[in-house]
Amino acid sequence: MINRVSTPYPSDVSSYIITREEKRSMSDKNLHDGPDSAVRNSSGSKSLYFGLFTLAMGFMVLGGWMLDIPGLKSAFGVVVSMVFMMLLLTALVWWTARELNRIASERQQSDVQLHESEERYRRLFEAAKDGILLLDYDTGVITDVNPFLKDRLGYSKEELLGKCLWELGFFKDVKLSKDDFLRLQNKGYVRYEDLPLETKEGKKLDVEFISNVYQAGGKKVIQCNIRDITERKRAEEEIKFRNVLLSTQQEASIDGILVVGENNCILSYNRRFIEMWRLPEKLVEDKVDTPVLQFVTDQMSDPGPFIQRIQHLYSHRQETSQDELILADGRFFDRYSAPMFGPNERYYGRIWNFRDITERKRREKEREKMLLWQNSVGLLQQSLLTTGTLNQKLKNITDEIVRIFDVDICRIWVIQPGDLCQRGCVHAQVKEGPHACLDRSHCLHLLSSSGRYTHIDGRDHGRIPFGCYKIGLIASGKAHKFLTNDVPNDPHIHDHQWAHELGLISFAGYQLHVPDGQAMGVMAVFAKHPIEAAEDTILDGLSSTIALVIQQAKGEEEREKLETQLRQSQKLESIGQLAGGVAHDFNNMLSVINGYSEMLLREIDSSDTKYERIREINKAGTRSADLTRQLLAFARRQPIAPKVLDINEEVEGMLKMLRRLLGENIELVWKPSANLWKVKVDSSQISQILVNLLVNARDAVSGAGKIVILTCKVELDAAFCRMHLDFVPGKYVVLEVCDSGCGMDKKTREHIFEPFFTTKKTGEGTGLGLATVFGIVKQNEGFINVYSEPGKGTTFKIYLPRHEQENVEIEEKPAGSKIITGTETVLLVEDENSLLVFAKAMLERLGYTVLTANSPSQAIKLAEEYKMNIHLLMTDMVMPEMSGLELRNRITSIRPGIKCLFMSGYTADIMSHNGILDEGINFLEKPFTAEELSLKLREALAVHGTPAPLPASVEKWKE
Template identity: 45%
Template sequence: MDRAPALISLCPKQLLKQNSSGRTGFRKQDSGVESSGGIYGNLFTQETAMKTRILHLLIVEDEEAHVEAIRRAYEEAGVAVEIQSVGTLNEFRAYMRNGQPDLVLMDMNLPDGNAMELLTHQPGDAPFLFLVMTAFGDQKIAVDAMKAGALDYVVKSSEAFTDMPRTVERSMREWELVQKQKRAEEAERMSEARFSTVFHASPLSISITRLKDGVLLDVNSTWEKVTGFNRAEVIGRKSVELNIWIDADQRKRLVGNMCKHGAEHDGFDVQVRQKSGEIRDIFILAEQIDFAGEPCMLTMAMDITARKRAEVTLKEAKAFTESALNAIPDIFYSFDLSGKFLSWNKTFSRISGYSDQELSLKKPTDFFSGEDVQRIAGTIERIHKEGTSKVEANFVIKDGRQITCEFTGSELKDAKGNIIGFSGTGRDITERKQAEATLRESEARYRILFEDARDGIALADAETDRLVDCNQALCLMVERDKAELVGQAQSILHPPEDLIEGMSHSFRQLKVDKSEHSLEDKLLSKGGRLIPVEIRATRIQINGRDFLLGIFRDITERKQVTEALKTSEERFRTAAENLTDVVYDWDIKENVYWYGDIDGIMGYPPGGFSRSIEGWAATLHPEDKNRVMAALESHLKGVAPFVVEYRIGRRDGEWRWLSARGTALRDDRGEPYKMVGSITDITERKKAEEEIKRNYEIQAAMNALLKLSIEINNEKEFLDSALNLLLSLKWLSFESKGAVFLADESKKTLHLQVHRGFSGELLAACSTVPFGRCLCGKAAAERTIQFADCIDGQHVIHVEGMLPHGHYCVPILSGDNVLGVINLYVREGHIQDLKETEFLMAVANVFATVIERKRAETEREKMEGQLGQLRKMEAIGQLAGGVAHDFNNMLAVINGYSEMMLMELPKSDTNYSRIQEICNAGHRSADLTRQLLAFARRQTIELKVLDMNDTVTGMLKMLQRLIGENIKLMWNPAANLWKVKMDPSQLDQILANLLVNARDAISSAGKVVIETGKVDLDQAFCAMHPGSVPGKYVVLGVSDNGCGMSKETVERIFEPFFTTKKVGEGTGLGLATVFGIVKQNNGFINVDSEPGKGTTFKIYLPRHESENGEKDEMPDEAEIIKGTETVLLVEDEGAFLIFARIQLERLGYTVLDASSPVKAIKLAGEYKGEIHLLITDVVMPEMSGRDLKEEISSMRPGIKTLFMSGYTKDIIARKGVLDEGIHFLQKPFTVQALSVKLREALA
């Protein structure tokens, strides 16, 4: 069976088995996906890589002793390694430009900078593996290094150097395992994607059925089309419930065989019943698979209904051909190259005397003997050379008699044009040969025995019209003696009524034109009998005198045969008129006689179609006419049989396919005088053949398109290759012209991407097409396929020389989004059908998948860049926050001791003013750390009543440094400004972000104006400014005279990650942060900007009033409050621990101090007295302050807690406000602040 391989090639089953443990549950197959691993792939492609090559190690370390320690460690370990070292970052960069080590051992702190920035921004084209070394066991540095990609983090020590070979080997082995896992995950993802593409895009009907109960688990869209059921109504149901199989036993045998043998089932034909009840023929393949851990049956099917119908048509045509061959009086035969008969007609059996069984065992040479055998062999050789031949030979029949036959033969070829045998006809010419022999003998005797001629012969004087001689045959014919005829006028031989001016027809014709002629006439016998004769008359000279010679042949018998033939023809005409085919009889000199419904085939009323050969030829299709006429001429010359298929144009314009056969009848000279044959309408058969061919071409095109979508990464290159593929389909494309447009939905326009055959005006007109304009724009606007079989009248641009044509315009859709349009030129009059439309929709779906995938990849790359920038800013923020945190711890000690000294010294002391300056400097430093924490967004968010003028004034110096000296900062505070209630750090963030944007908008010198004001907004203002609410507001304005922004940019400036700056210069989060802060404080923002005229931001924050309606006043500084309770103090910073203990003891408290959480837990368990309060730092190496509180509280229920920290990100709750009930003290703090917080916590 030759259909199964074709089906398998259309839907490779190995692809359907690729998916693993995902949704489908098919068996996984190795996809062969590999990853090079970048520069590391060469090092770690095999487990033995480290053993088969020397490791190239680069040490970046400014301490030579450390480098030597590592070298010694490798020497003592006996590990082959090439070690090189550099001492600075600049030397490292120079080295990396010329070489690529396998691993870098990187010291974090080098003479020319910290290595963290370099490690977190490795070049994309030359990344490197590294392991970090540092002298400090800082957990944050370790975390940052690992985030940057370090294989490990090593704290420098002699033990660490000694153990370095094992550390390096372990780290690189762990890295290799991670890379292998990533490659495996990518291979699995690609496997699932390929399965999904093949399963859902395949034109084959595919279903998956659980073997144990016959429940359908999945079907594809083609299965839905073939059966008429939709997927939702069949999944989970048993296939027998759907009553699809016509032969239920056939399905039972299939399932039983599958369960028994667990093997693939060969393909076979079945009939299925659609939901509508229509019966369809399909070819089916089945195989047992493992699906979701259960044995299931994978079924793939192809709808072959059209092919089956075509086979029936072909079978009927074959039956008709056999009937026609059996009806002809000539022998018909065909045999293969070995001489075995392939077919013969009944005439062959009748004439030869052999039965069909006997003929099947015969060879052609069995019917000839002697020289005829050689003559037949020579004829076959001529057929090989000339394609056809004719020969006469004696044909030996079963009873031993020989009959003379004329045989014609031609080559028999298969569909590929290979000669597989010979076919021909044979005609019994025994009687004709005998007549020819008799004629030759007669002519020989004519000269000797005139009187013995069988035909009557008469010789008359041309001048006198008198008979001068005649032979005995003529005398016998007219029943007269020779003496009665000689000397008489020639008219004596003819009936008087046939004479013209006393002369017969033949005599008169010779008298007039003196040319030889032949005609039929009648003679009159003496007894009055009319004898039909054929007269051949000619003028001869004897001794210079003209005589007329006439030869008279009695054709009485022939006339009788002619009459019989007419009767036979009448019967033939009656039979032909009742056939479905048309039989023709062409008198080559005159008209064609049609028998059958030729008028119906040609679309004419009865008797309306032409009876001339010219009229028939005028209906031939222009592409077929020369071929058909050449075949007809070749047959009339006796070169080849007339068997041809061609198209004719009906009267109504429809083209139909006909198959014509015919045989020329020839006279004694071999000249054709008549041709008879039959014509069959094969339009439906041709349509079926074209449909099958088109289905295969569609499948091949889809396979090629899917292959392109996988192999080509560039979007435009894919579109170009895919368009070429579509234009190669001759039944679809016209002049190989077409284009692909991509859509800009925001502008409602299509933009030409690739094209074929566009130039000049057409190319210019189609470069940009608005939605709704022409067919392409209409396809985009309406999101449906647009088709027109003739588009000439709708063209905006008319290009000279453009042939009439139509269009397919197919939208490329993703859900409701238009991605583009495919435009194809089709022939004028092209007929749209469902199969074609479905194919183009499937093509558009592949286009959409590729376009979306390419855009997703581009978007992913863009997001990765933004994420990298965000991480960089986060790292800088972490650095700033960490510095501020550590600085706060030191400031707490400095400020604390200076305040204690001021409290102990009298103001008259000469050192009092000096210590006062130290204290003031410490407070200013604390303000600086607060601003650093605001930048890092690590500041605790606590709402305070602010005078905005005072707050801004305090920030002016920092803001001036932020924008630079070339930009003038102007400050215009409003008088009697209302208060606002917000976190001061949030106001810092607002001003910092707005001024950075203003600075970036000013190309060189310029100015920035900060101003404040107050306003009472009414309903009219709010109606014109969406988002605003009526009420009283404090206004903060920031203006610049920079480049300004367009309206489109202004509409998007508050979107996260939106930025107009170059890559790497902005995160796009600044204004988004400002917007969030303002909204959090129930305010709103107005932006006024024009390109070239600068930008003004106005921020409206609600006025704050106290509950009694009065303005809030800043509280007076609290006095020092002492206590007597016992407190447990936990702080990992030694200097601060000592300072805090002194402060607490001076305030009257009993202090239990611990330098770590573990010691604090031990102390709390051992102390026998009551501990009233736990004072703990938030961030500590062993345990966080929160966790320590939980441990101590479980041991001593009821104990109170006071948290303290340099920054407090770890204890911030939702919306940035401290959790209710938590007592917190920000480092550094004053003695007064400490005393107040202690009493609050103990209350």
């Protein structure tokens, strides 16, 4: 809509509008046209004539008055009056002529000025950059149009002249009507501020239309000024857009913005400013800066510098400023201020920008802490590369974590593979519920603790099994890591009361695993402050380094352990070979001693004074034979006859005897495992193992105590076997003997399986008990482990391989209970002459025909030359020329079908492996008795027979 304005035409848009008053100013005396000037000049003449007439009348009155003066005659008065009248008329004529001359001159000058004025107007009319139309006042017909308007509209002058304005088509939206024209005639002035206009070509323009009425040439004329305001409107729209843009930017800004004028009034602000400073709406709506400033100042942690800076900036208007503000509530604001200067350096006020940088400062602080942590952790990691024990390195780690991260407790548990958690682990007693032990084959050992607690032997946390409590769950892989900053209320934390009493609010646990995924242990921290994400990241990364340190240390320990085990194994092997050789020679001599003493005891009467002496000789020989037998067991050279059996049954059959062995003060606890696998072993060796282990346990307990025998079945994996030399992966039955005795230190443990090593006093032990156990276990392809610490008892674990064919039954051979004689011919071969003589005598007393040879070559010669039948070859195994096996083969080739009985005190040559006799081999171990010899002879000949009447000397053997 177009607004009609009836106020006088504004000066800023009337440059080319010529009104009546303006024309007068242009022509100095408003000599625009003749009639108008004549009116003014006529008025001047009338005034002149009126003055002269008044003057003349005055003189005439004066003359009359003078005639009335006494003493003056009337004639004189008349004369005087006439004179004055003549003078007056003369002066009047002269003045009139002079005035008329002046008026004529001025008229001529006015005409020149009018012409010049009209010329100037025409030039202005033609050169004006606004469109100008001249209309007839009475009809509204266009009488003139300037070039600018016709060019802008695209019409020729001829197309416009002589037409009414409202008849033209370029005012499309709003057309001037006759009513508007009448209004113009009446008011003399009409204005349209925003009039849409269209050119002849259809181009749309926005114009400002102003009309006024003035006198020209004695008649009224209407002048219409048309100004193209398209550019102005574009500029106005641009200004509006900029204002909207600035307003939107101000409101969308993340900064709080405040604009204060030069008189300290608030000119502008945005919503962010109110939110940042938490200002009441009413406070800023009043547009007064002082209360707002006071409200803001009250929030500062240190108001003094804040106010001083503001006062300085207001007194130094040219300065800009940027600083940081610290609020009392801990927030940080970045403050920027700049003055606002306009043209001619006019000062309008100052703009203030506030940005909340609290989060940025927090991140900067975090980065600083992160850098500090990283540098400290880097130095810590470098220190771990230095030499030192694992415990020393782990203690250094936990100490540094407490210092760097300001935590209350830091602990590291390390996994000890194969360390069953039942032993010494209080948590293993938990059988049900969320904290029950789920994996009893692994246990976590607390190796380092720093901060509030530094001890590592706590009852509750010194040992933790896999799958039990949070630490065990992390170790088992069910939770690679765990972090909570709400310990008192977290259901995964076991002891909330303990944490609450200590004020602990955060807990973090990390599985220590190497790149291949193998878990080494667990690191855990407790703190009174929340553990931030950055701390969690660094601790998690550090856990990998700790795992590598543990792996490296374990590798070194494992290597040292394997080297020690290898040296120990080689040492025991050497001792075994030596013991086997010694036993061989001893057995040869003991065979003679024991054999002759036995023969003598049977030949003489028990009342004879020599009988007791010979009996003592026989007892000493028997004890010596037991010692050599133990040496052979350690050297794995003891011949055995294994069978499939159930260890539980073997142990149960010995319990009564074992309890008598221990005595009344020691409690023996038997814990058999159900559904135990079968093993293949000589039952007598199980007895030897148990007796030797329990005797050692009894001596370690030394008085009242407790010994536990238990069995179980396990499957050893490759990881476990890598930690233990000679162990082979597979399924095993475990026979375990635990005592509550004094325990052993590491140095003692390294020697316990050596023959004749003992910690007992002289005369209290032979030192062969554990050596025998070691030999038996190795002979049966098993393993033995020892766990012991001073003051914490000892545990021996015997691993015997599972026998898969559990239903195989071994035929029991009848035990000989008496001497069985025979009549067959025996070829006896023995390089030890004394033993050869003794054996010949014993065979003859048993009724056999004996051919003797002290060398293999002599035996071969006898076999070739003897004309009668030879039923049995009885030969020593170890001889200078050839072994007993080679001799058997030679004799068999000469006399096919001959039977063979081997005898030896050192059985390595007749055993396939580990002392187990080859099938079909008949063997007699030295030293032997007459009864053992008679039984072995019958077994070898495969004839049991019945006892035959013996000579008197032989009958005495039965006594």
